[in-house]
Amino acid sequence: MRGEGGLDARSLALDARPPAEAGGRAERSASDERASRPPAGERLVVVGNGMAATRLVEGLVAGGYAGHVTVLGDEPVPAYNRILLSAVLEGTHAPDALTLRSPDWYAGHGIDLRTGTRVLAVDRGHGDVMLVDGTLVPFDRLVLATGSIPTLPPIRGLVRHDGSLHPRVHAFRSLADCEGLLAAAPGARRAVVVGGGLLGLQVARALSLRGVATEVVEGAEHVLHRQVSAPAGKVLARSLTRLGTTVYTGARVVRLHEHGGPEAGVGLRLDTGVVLDTDLVVLTAGGRPSTALARGAGLEVRRGVVVDDHLTSPTDPRVHAIGDCAEHRGVTTGFVPPAWEQAQLLAARLCGADVVHEGSRSVARLRATDLDVAVLGDPVGEEGEVVEVSNPVAGKHSRLVVRDGVIVAAALVGDLSRVGLITQHYDRGTVLGVREPGDLLLPDPVSEPPALPDEAEVCACAGVSAGEVRGCSSLEHLRETTRATTGCGGCEQVCAALVEQASPRRAVVETR
Known part of the structure; x- marks a missing residue:
């Protein structure tokens, strides 16, 4: 029997119940069931309200999903574009420009959007989700789109006795984090960014553009060590130095100590013995899939929430996971393109399409003013013949990994003029001639770059071709x-140019 607040005997025993009792393993594998259109009254609950969840809901609306959708997001605002938070920090985008869909859009499509709502537990046995206030939200089908959570680096003095971060320390994962950093930046002369990954470089560049003298500390031997090779990392570090940002590689922050009163800055001691004096510390290093709810519900979890080729949990065919929290074929991703791809595929399945997920390609872009980086696949770990062209003076480095004539990975730093064609060959598995890989990295400096064919992909995040843009x-x-x-x-910029180029041709067609 349930009490008024939903806290009854079965909820108190939630964690004690063994996984098999909490719904058990499905009698038949989700991968064996054929897709079918869901019943009109199906209750679908989406836990998470980020970019993957938004794309899922858009796909459900477009596909005419017949069930009732409830979206539970713990942030108090509608879903927004997290990738462009650094653009807000730069000052090139307003915060409200990041909103993906307004509350009115959800209401207009009959979707129950609940922001500022934190989920406490998932009870598969009773088929409901419990919120922290005791509210129970029943479901027939559940989608976990909980994303990832930051991990704090082991720095002494980072966290105060009450468990809060030192007031000079800022995370950079949410809009609230961005707004806090924006409020602190005007009074800061110096900043240290801990982490030299994609996010760290974006934040460092944004702070530099705001006039804050910024330093980056990266524990690996070069920045972007997960995405690019050492020569490319050195080119990037040189470009950052030229733009006014100092980079420390092969060094880790081990301690934060205060210089004096609240108006004084802090010192960051590196394991090399160097002490960096600063007014702001920004943490951008480290993150892991958010899996606590899945573990508590007895679902199979490894690094992420395990899903099959239908993006369905092998523990329970009613439960799905997409985006950063999902693990498919042993792989977790941390980028938007695969999350959107999973969301679109799951939406199609929930609307009745018989489609399967065969894995996501990895495409990453660095979004920062005067820093151009594109990465396809794993150019550091992928095996094959390497074709490289480097011009450190100009801040350019290009690397293709070719196996049996096919581009299996690529990294472009400082020059993205050929990224569309390279992406097209990468996606199609085009078998290139002996000279073609080198020619792709050496565009003729005199002539204009070749026109993109309609099939060439220009938006890696959404998988949109030049023809679709035109x-x-x-x-x-x-x-x-x-x-x-x-x-x-x-x-x-490319999309704007393609739309503009196509306008005269459309006008001619329309007047005929």
Whole structure:
């Protein structure tokens, strides 16, 4: 029997119940069941309200999903584009420009959006989700889109006795984090960014553009060590130095200590013995899939929430996971393109399509003013013949990994003029001639770059081709119909040019 607040005997025993009792393993594997259109009254609950969840809901609306959808998000605002938080920090985007869909959009499509709502537990046995206030939200089908959570680096003095971060220390994962850093930046002369990954470089560049003298500390031997090779990392570090940011590699912060009163800055001691004096510390290093709810519900979890080729938990065919929290074929991703790809595929399945997920390609872009980086696949770990062209003076480095004539990975730093063609070959598995890989990295400096064929992908985040862009009447039309430019934003210039080039041709056709 349930009490008024939902806290009854079965909820108190939630953690003590063994996984098999909490719903048990499905009698038949989810991978064996054929997709079918769900019943009209199906109750679908989505836990998480980030970019993956938003794309899922958009797909459900477009596919005519017949059930009732409830979206539970713990942030107090509608879903927004996390990739462009650094653009807000730079000052090139307003915070409200990041909103993906307004509350009115959800209401207009009959979707129950609940922001500022934290989920306490999932009870598969009773088929409901419990919120921290004791409210129970029943479900027939559940999607976990809980994303990832930051991990704190082992720095002494980082956390105060009450468990809060030192007031000079800021995380950078949410809009609230960004707003806090924006409030602190005007009074700061110096900042240290801990972490030289994609996010760390974006934050460092944004702070530099705001006039804050910024330093980056990276424990690996070069920045972006997970995405690019050492020569490319050195080119990036040199470019950052030229733009006014100092980079320390092969060093870790081990201690934070205060210099004096609340108006004084802090010191960060590195394991090399160097002490960096600063007014702000920004943490961008480390993150892991958010799996606590899945573990508590007795679902199979490794690094992420395990899902099969239908993005369904092998423990319970009613439960799915997408985005950063999901683990498919032993792989977890931390980028928007695979999360959006999973969301679109799951939406199609829930609307009745018989489609399977065969794995996501890895495409990453660095979104920072004057720093251009694109990474396809794993150019550091992938085996094959390496074709490289480097010009450190100009801040350019390009690397293709080719196996049996096919591009299996690529990293482009400082020059993205050929990224569309390279992505096209990468996606299609085109078998290139002996000279072609080198030619792709050596565009003719005199002539204009070749026109992109309609099949060439220009928006890696949303998987939109040049032909699809040319078919749109404006950037607004493009964003609404394809979601191009709404991810990292790196394709906006190319998309704008393609739309503009196509306008005269559309006018000619329309007058005939």
